[in-house]
Amino acid sequence: MYRRSFKDTRSSLGSPNPNFSKPMVALRFLRALSLVRRSGLGACSPSYRARGIRRAAYACMAASAGPRRAWSRALLRKIRRRPGRGLRRPRAVIWRHRPVGGGDRLEVALRRLVPGGGCMEYCRLLEEAADYVKCLAMQVRLMQTIVDSASHV
Amino acid sequence: MEPPRSSGVGIDNSGEYSPEIAETLRFEEEIQSLIHPSSFDGSAAPTGGGSFTALLGLPANQAVELLHDSGAREPLASRIRVGGHPVHRPFHLPLDCSSAFPSNATLVDRAARFSVFAAEGSPASSSGRLKAEPQDSDSPPLDPIPTGPAKRKDTGRSKCDVRLSLSFKSQAKATAKKSKNAEENTDGDKLPYVHVRARRGQATDNHSLAERARREKINVRMKLLQELVPGCSKITGTALVLDEIINHVQTLQRQVEFLSMRLAAVNPRIDFSSLDSYLSAECGPVTVRNGPGGVVVDPSLWPTDATAEATRRLLVPQFWHIDLVPPQLQPQQSLTTWERDGAAHSQLLPNPTTSLFLYDPANSGNANVPHLTAKLKTAEDRALNL
Numbered sequence: 001m002y003r004r005s006f007k008d009t010r011s012s013l014g015s016p017n018p019n020f021s022k023p024m025v026a027l028r029f030l031r032a033l034s035l036v037r038r039s040g041l042g043a044c045s046p047s048y049r050a051r052g053i054r055r056a057a058y059a060c061m062a063a064s065a066g067p068r069r070a071w072s073r074a075l076l077r078k079i080r081r082r083p084g085r086g087l088r089r090p091r092a093v094i095w096r097h098r099p100v101g102g103g104d105r106l107e108v109a110l111r112r113l114v115p116g117g118g119c120m121e122y123c124r125l126l127e128e129a130a131d132y133v134k135c136l137a138m139q140v141r142l143m144q145t146i147v148d149s150a151s152h153v
Numbered sequence: 154m155e156p157p158r159s160s161g162v163g164i165d166n167s168g169e170y171s172p173e174i175a176e177t178l179r180f181e182e183e184i185q186s187l188i189h190p191s192s193f194d195g196s197a198a199p200t201g202g203g204s205f206t207a208l209l210g211l212p213a214n215q216a217v218e219l220l221h222d223s224g225a226r227e228p229l230a231s232r233i234r235v236g237g238h239p240v241h242r243p244f245h246l247p248l249d250c251s252s253a254f255p256s257n258a259t260l261v262d263r264a265a266r267f268s269v270f271a272a273e274g275s276p277a278s279s280s281g282r283l284k285a286e287p288q289d290s291d292s293p294p295l296d297p298i299p300t301g302p303a304k305r306k307d308t309g310r311s312k313c314d315v316r317l318s319l320s321f322k323s324q325a326k327a328t329a330k331k332s333k334n335a336e337e338n339t340d341g342d343k344l345p346y347v348h349v350r351a352r353r354g355q356a357t358d359n360h361s362l363a364e365r366a367r368r369e370k371i372n373v374r375m376k377l378l379q380e381l382v383p384g385c386s387k388i389t390g391t392a393l394v395l396d397e398i399i400n401h402v403q404t405l406q407r408q409v410e411f412l413s414m415r416l417a418a419v420n421p422r423i424d425f426s427s428l429d430s431y432l433s434a435e436c437g438p439v440t441v442r443n444g445p446g447g448v449v450v451d452p453s454l455w456p457t458d459a460t461a462e463a464t465r466r467l468l469v470p471q472f473w474h475i476d477l478v479p480p481q482l483q484p485q486q487s488l489t490t491w492e493r494d495g496a497a498h499s500q501l502l503p504n505p506t507t508s509l510f511l512y513d514p515a516n517s518g519n520a521n522v523p524h525l526t527a528k529l530k531t532a533e534d535r536a537l538n539l
Contacts (some may be wrong), residue, residue, distance in 0.1 A: 033416070050417035054410055106395040113402045123367070126374035129398065133381050136405040143412040150419045 025064045026142055032056035055079055061139045071128045074116025347373060 036052045059079050062072040107125075111117035114129045347369045355361070379385040379394055382401045388394050 046414070046417045050410075050414040053416050054413040057409055057413055106392060106399065109399050110395065110402075113399060113406070123370050123374060126371065126378060129402070130374065130378045130381055133378070133398070133402060133405070136402070136409070137381075140405055140408045140412065143409065143416065147412055147415050147419060150416075 022138055022142065025060055025138060028060040028064055029057060029139075029142060030146075032060055057139055057143065061135050065131065065135050069128065069131055070120065070124070071115045071117070071132050078115060 033053065033056060036049070036056055058075055062075040062079070065072040067073060107122065110125060110129060111120075114125065114132050117125055117128065120128065347366060355365075375391065375394065378398055379388075382398050385394055385397050385401075388397060
């Protein structure tokens with residue numbers, strides 16, 4: 001049911017590359033929310049729904065950031081991997097280049113925070129972190145607006 | 154026979170000076186022929202197109218100074234340590250210009266940062282040529298700032314000789330370095346062109362240049378991050394800045410989780426489908442505009458207004474549109490949804506509006522849209538009142 005939401009949003013909105021377009025993110029997010037809501041009217045408990053909404057939020061963020069970003073690809077991969085945990089097809093995944101220098105605990109912490117940060121070099125890590133922070137801030141502002149306007153009325 | 158070594162710059166090849174000395178002497182003659190007709194101007198930009206001085210991008214007399222130094226190293230060796238003005242020069246060139254010669258390290262640094270090879274003014278044209286000429290190298294910091302007020306020691310000048318001789322050797326490698334920098338330009342589309350310049354007293358071999366380029370890249374990106382994270386620009390020191398960034402990312406992620414919990418609590422009351430159809434109608438023309446040029450339509454202000462107003466406008470007409478719906482439908486649906494949601498909404502029970510919002514829009518979601526678009530104008534007053 002979540003996969004359906006990704007495909008819908010992606011096909012309908014084309015490929016927006018810059019994440020400066022906040023209405024695009026808003027659109028995707030609202031569509032995803034409506035889909036979440038329609039799927040059994042938010043299953044049993046609010047916590048389950050909350051998790052679904054969080055996944056939808058990250059998915060919209062990653063989808064609107066564009067496939068050119070390493071963190072968005074890694075994030076989408078992580079989200080989609082959840083249903084069906086087993087190894088479907090042993091594909092040659094070469095992307096596990098682990099950069100040496102794990103002594104700096106700050107760097108390690110940053111790698112863990114930014115999605116897909118385990119394999120990049122330090123410069124790329126900083127670059128991706130900057131983009132990730134920008135996107136996250138936009139997503140937080142969007143969600144805050146929605147919650148505010150919803151609870152205001 | 155090692156005056157350059159005496160100046161303290163590390164060179165590992167000692168046997169290659171003789172061809173270079175011959176070369177410099179040859180150039181020296183060429184430059185002498187150029188110099189003598191022209192006046193001894195401290196700030197004269199290089200005139201000849203293909204001459205050595207043009208290659209260096211120096212005013213002619215400074216180049217001569219250099220060559221004179223390199224040509225006559227031995228007699229200078231004793232004078233280097235003296236530190237005073239070398240008064241034994243046969244050329245009697247004005248020394249203040251040459252004393253200003255390789256600029257302050259700070260100016261070079263700034264030039265490197267703002268991707269300008271030299272200071273503004275006449276040297277700019279020569280530095281343009283500097284870039285184009287393949288024989289130029291990164292190693293000599295030949296920023297011609299002839300009228301700069303910097304004081305100069307003789308050791309610095311001798312170091313520049315050494316770098317000059319080094320430049321002959323490392324030309325090929327320097328071009329490789331330049332091409333690498335050019336590639337970096339296209340790499341990060343948002344990030345500025347990182348120039349690597351060897352400052353005074355810094356090693357100029359390949360590895361250190363590469364390291365320096367990498368360090369400059371990292372510094373540029375750290376600055377970007379610092380600008381993004383609020384409150385980070387005052388902090389000095391990489392570790393603290395990184396700490397702050399990590400804190401900020403964690404805060405944002407926690408906020409997303411918290412807001413999603415709140416949305417989950419609020420969720421059943423909101424009609425999202427009609428809302429997003431309204432937004433898509435509104436944002437359709439916007440996307441067309443934004444497509445080609447990426448012209449941002451006031452990104453921070455406008456969308457928040459759009460979403461806020463959209464939600465408000467749509468929720469309110471829904472309120473009194475539902476009034477018209479036969480009331481017997483409502484209590485059943487409201488009861489069922491409330492049972493599912495449980496105690497989360499118990500505190501909202503006395504509020505009359507919530508019962509109306511629990512009306513499931515899945516049945517009439519699509520039907521609402523034409524009604525809502527027609528009623529938006531009239532509902533505006535109520536939205537504002539509320």
